[in-house]
Amino acid sequence: MEITEVKRLEAKALKIRKMTIDAIGYLGVGHIGGALSVVEILTLLYEKHMDVSPTDPRKTVRDKLVMSKGHAGPALYSVLANKGFFPEEWLHTLNAGGTRLPSHCDMNRTPGVDMSTGSLGQGISAAIGIALANRLDGIDKKVYLIIGDGESNEGQIWEGAMAAAHFKLNHLIAFTDYNKMQIDGYVHEIMNVEDLNAKWNAFGWFVQRVNGHDFEDMNMAVERAKKEPYRPSMIILDTIKGKGAFFAERNLANHNMNVSYETAQEACKLLDHPTNRIK
């Protein structure tokens, strides 16, 4: 990837991170930790890889993304708004009564959301179904899937892991947002998911592990996954929960936390300062 392209994506991610912090801050509470850890991967996919159309969000032939960790909706909404699926002003309606942007992703409310999620573990099965439907219809498009590390405690993830490999769904490219924290504490203390590489490998997936905040690393992994001829792909992203928001980053309480609008705005300002830029 050209250095200019990396810079473009970094600038985009900075904007989306700020939009996400702003939206949650405006509401005063939200799933900020797990939203901020997926900003870079969402930016990379929607800005560089996915064939989607903001003017025709439901076109039949398109790439799709299933946000299985549905509580990361606010990050996805920022990406979609930025891309023009709906006005950026909508972000300030997050979780308001009658909103089109609920805390958890809803395909019937939000233009550009491809699957309703929120009950953890279920997105992998839906992504498999979408990939199978594409295969039946000869649609040569990718299905991207983002699951959480805590979510990987769910049995359904491993039912899906078995099935996707069995059905040889090489068009399914999944990511684990490995931010090492779940609601009640560190993943390794609450319910250890390691060895993730070995597990997905053993289930028959093509496994890669990269820094989930580094565009060059992630892009190479996605390019390799796209070329995989038989196996579904799992790209494990080492990420930081709450990345970039000073009040949330690495804070064990950041899964769903209160934040005042002033604090959120302060966090956004800090991100603008060149010495605080996310590397």
Add this chain to the structure above:
Amino acid sequence: MNQLEMRAVYAQTLIELAEKDDRIVLLEADLMKASGTPVFMNRFPERTFNVGVAEANMIGVAAGLSAGGKIPFADTFGCFASRRAYDQFFISANYARLNVKLTGTDPGISAAYNGGTHMPFEDMGIMRNIPELVVFEPGDPVSLKALVIRCALHQGCTYMRLHRKQAEKIYTDNESFELGKGKVLKDGNDVTLIAVGVIAVAEALKAGKILARNGISAAVIDMHTVKPLDTELVLEYAKKTGAILTCENHQIINGLGSAVAETLSENYPVVMKRAGIYDEFGEVGTQEYLQKRFGMTAKNYVVNVEKLLKKKK
């Protein structure tokens, strides 16, 4: 031929649907042989997905296929379709407003030798709680075929209870059916038996004949769709006969009896009684034994009607 194997009719109907509509796909969770659907797989191998013993994943994959424009039918034993994979069906299929056709086989005591672990007495009830879901249980092979076709045409999720064994035909082949519209099998003036499913409908019809011999004019209704309930028909017969017995191969809590009671108590209360399983777990036995054990017999329905009629006076 008056008896047909219900699962064979189910599979054959799916094949006929799939021949006309390439969006029809079938999902299984290692109970294909029990559901009688290997014939579908042989005809449409590329449209059959067996996910192994993983019901939650099966329903999630069905939801994904629906999101991809397909019309997925998924079947497994009713206990697994409902209890085990309820959240997947609730969220990934129904909440997402997709189009998943779920079939739970072996309703109630028809699970016979598989016993209490495999006897869904509550599936209709928990499914009835899902908003917008259509819940139905065909009472014979003719209505099964017609209602499966209706269900494929319906835009939205459905849950069908399928008695997969032999069942007597109670309709002629050209009879037409609609989801949400009950069928009056026998008219009457003194009492109405509202039944659902193969066993209860057959026993209710027998009870109707016994009652006729005893000088009681009983109407018998096949209420194949429990949700949405045909409230118009329920109220019509409440007004006409003034007494109602509901008959079902299901818990009396939250099944057909509850649905009818809700309608009556809010609109036109008449004396009524729910015949079904009285808050008990299942157990093993022959179907004959279990019918007697749980009161799913014409004789028990007659006893209940006689008690009801005393209250009516």
